[in-house]
Amino acid sequence: MSYRIAKNLDSALEALKEKDPATRIVAGATDLFLQEMPARLVDVSSIEELTAIEEIDNRLVIGAAATHARAAASELIKGRAAALVEACLQVGSPQVRNIGTLGGNVVNAAPAADAAVALVALGAKAVLVDSSGVWREEAVARLYSSYNCSALDGCTELLVRFLIEPCGQGEGSAFRRFAARKALALPLANAAARLKLENGMIASLSLVAAPVGPAPTRLIGTEAAILGKPAGEETWLLAAETAAEEVEVRGSLLRCSAAYRRHLVGILTADALRAAARRAAVSQSGSLT
Amino acid sequence: MEKELIKFMLNGEPVEVYNDPASSLLHLLREKFSLTGTKEGCGEGECGACTVLLDDLAVNSCLIPAGKVNGRSVETIEALSKDGGVDPIQEAFVEKGAVQCGFCTPGMVMSARALLKQNPDPDPEEIKMAISGNLCRCTGYKQIEAAILLAAGKINSK
Ligand SMILES: Cc1cc2nc3c(=O)[nH]c(=O)nc-3n(C[C@H](O)[C@H](O)[C@H](O)COP(=O)(O)OP(=O)(O)OC[C@H]3O[C@@H](n4cnc5c(N)ncnc54)[C@H](O)[C@@H]3O)c2cc1C
Numbered sequence: 001m002s003y004r005i006a007k008n009l010d011s012a013l014e015a016l017k018e019k020d021p022a023t024r025i026v027a028g029a030t031d032l033f034l035q036e037m038p039a040r041l042v043d044v045s046s047i048e049e050l051t052a053i054e055e056i057d058n059r060l061v062i063g064a065a066a067t068h069a070r071a072a073a074s075e076l077i078k079g080r081a082a083a084l085v086e087a088c089l090q091v092g093s094p095q096v097r098n099i100g101t102l103g104g105n106v107v108n109a110a111p112a113a114d115a116a117v118a119l120v121a122l123g124a125k126a127v128l129v130d131s132s133g134v135w136r137e138e139a140v141a142r143l144y145s146s147y148n149c150s151a152l153d154g155c156t157e158l159l160v161r162f163l164i165e166p167c168g169q170g171e172g173s174a175f176r177r178f179a180a181r182k183a184l185a186l187p188l189a190n191a192a193a194r195l196k197l198e199n200g201m202i203a204s205l206s207l208v209a210a211p212v213g214p215a216p217t218r219l220i221g222t223e224a225a226i227l228g229k230p231a232g233e234e235t236w237l238l239a240a241e242t243a244a245e246e247v248e249v250r251g252s253l254l255r256c257s258a259a260y261r262r263h264l265v266g267i268l269t270a271d272a273l274r275a276a277a278r279r280a281a282v283s284q285s286g287s288l289t
Numbered sequence: 290m291e292k293e294l295i296k297f298m299l300n301g302e303p304v305e306v307y308n309d310p311a312s313s314l315l316h317l318l319r320e321k322f323s324l325t326g327t328k329e330g331c332g333e334g335e336c337g338a339c340t341v342l343l344d345d346l347a348v349n350s351c352l353i354p355a356g357k358v359n360g361r362s363v364e365t366i367e368a369l370s371k372d373g374g375v376d377p378i379q380e381a382f383v384e385k386g387a388v389q390c391g392f393c394t395p396g397m398v399m400s401a402r403a404l405l406k407q408n409p410d411p412d413p414e415e416i417k418m419a420i421s422g423n424l425c426r427c428t429g430y431k432q433i434e435a436a437i438l439l440a441a442g443k444i445n446s447k
């Protein structure tokens with residue numbers, strides 16, 4: 001058993017060079033520690049490049065090892081990608097948020113991981129580098145291969161940062177979830193929306209709900225049903241109905257029935273849209289929220 | 290089980306220990322340092338009884354691999370009564386009757402300590418949020434919230 005704290009990107013990649021299946025990247029360890037721990041761990045949570053939250057060339061750049069607590073407290077993210085702040089604020093508990101990271105939330109690949117759902121709705125891209133130093137960019141939604149299984153190889157490939165186009169004038173985003181308790185409960189369902197308004201009409205839209213498939217899932221049918229429609233109660237109700245019809249959901253004996261989850265997806269979708277539209281309207285009138 | 294040298298600051302003192310880096314900080318504290326004030330409730334991040342401060346932030350010591358604390362600073366409930374005295378947070382818990390069986394208390398006090406370090410003048414909502422990762426099966430939380438509010442007052446009037 002070895003535990004190495006990587007000081008920089010190069011030393012983390014060096015440690016992954018062997019392509020040894022017993023070597024694994026770890027960040028906050030809030031997911032990994034409760035699973036079977038691999039024999040060799042490379043802790044990436046102290047690498048500066050992976051923890052920075054900044055705006056570069058009008059893009060929001062969020063290190064993969066930024067914790068939920070830091071993302072939730074970031075004024076930069078709040079003003080440009082409010083859905084992510086809302087999602088991070090609802091993860092687990094203060095203790096879990098202080099150590100759990102956005103990158104871990106995505107690579108752990110739970111289908112309804114809160115930050116991941118917001119990232120997908122915001123259209124976030126992930127920047128990855130492998131142990132031979134080859135970089136690539138991939139939409140966050142494409143980092144899932146099956147239920148609870150990431151398309152990323154945690155033994156050879158490092159998620160370095162997320163890139164998000166900030167919400168501009170007339171744009172807004174929001175995240176909503178429902179869980180049995182307000183803290184320390186995984187969501188029964190969650191939803192996130194990003195939209196742009198022009199003259200009070202929905203000019204563009206990205207709508208995501210989970211757990212609907214292995215990855216946070218775009219609600220393509222609902223998006224099509226309300227695109228071009230006025231931002232208002234009638235549209236949000238139509239979205240709730242269409243979303244509840246559109247999704248394929250599973251129920252579970254312990255948590256909730258499929259019918260209840262379907263109902264929740266509808267309600268959460270409408271709530272997220274309503275809040276995103278409110279933010280879009282405020283941003284049009286000048287101030288960012 | 291291979292052991293590694295782990296060096297860190299523990300309650301203000303530099304310490305070194307050979308330990309399995311993949312065992313939990315909770316077990317390291319209790320078994321190697323005999324700091325048994327930190328409690329194990331669930332062992333999986335759900336109850337907060339094991340809360341300690343890592344570089345001044347509240348964390349669940351049951352979820353932290355021991356190797357992670359290398360080069361960092363850990364504070365446990367024992368730090369509050371180091372010179373035999375009682376900390377204002379502990380005083381306030383006693384005065385407000387915020388302790389019944391006491392099993393959650395060290396974790397609650399450490400969450401309160403993390404909050405007051407960051408925000409010396411919290412409002413009741415901020416207090417509730419700060420202890421939302423700590424379960425108490427006895428008190429019903431009201432006395433704990435009142436105690437933290439009182440503690441903030443005590444610390445600020447010093
Ligand atoms: C009590 C409790 C409550 C929780 N509640 C919630 C909740 O409400 N909502 C929610 O969404 N989640 C919740 N979680 C899950 C967990 O906290 C989050 O998924 C967290 O974001 C994981 O991040 P981490 O840094 O701890 O990941 P780790 O455990 O460090 O890693 C998880 C996986 O990702 C890989 N990995 C991590 N970082 C990288 C990287 N940069 N590049 C490549 N691979 C990487 C690891 O190899 C591992 O496979 C909870 C967990 C606990 C213990």
Ligand code: FES
Nearest residue numbers: 330331332337351
């Ligand atoms: S023992 Fe750590 S949270 Fe319960």
Ligand code: FES
Nearest residue numbers: 390393425426427
């Ligand atoms: S006093 Fe008994 S659990 Fe809190």
